[in-house]
Amino acid sequence: MNKLRQSLRRKKPTYVPEASRPHQWQADEEAVRKGKCNFPVRYLGLVEVEESRGMHVCEEAVKKLKVVSWTRTGSV
Incomplete structure (x- = not known):
């Protein structure tokens, strides 16, 4: 019964702050x-x-x- 209960539970994804993911921005840098x-x-x-x-x-x-460009062009 315990195995069934554990299999039905959803594990929350652990949050990883951006500072801990430098590899994600290496190509951009x-x-x-x-x-x-x-x-x-x-x-x-x-x-x-x-x-x-x-x-x-x-x-x-x-x-x-946008207001200035609208009044300049006279668009509706």
Whole structure:
């Protein structure tokens, strides 16, 4: 009965913090050091912000850029 009970129990996966997984980022680190990284980006424009940190600041800036580009093109 005990074997049946143990076989039905699910083992929780153990959490391994990212700091303990350096092998995962080694290829990226080597590419950065060699200068062989590509980061394709699209220029949206520029907007002045009052704060220099935080995800909410970035989100608000993108919203402002979208409004500006929408009014410039006149798209609906």
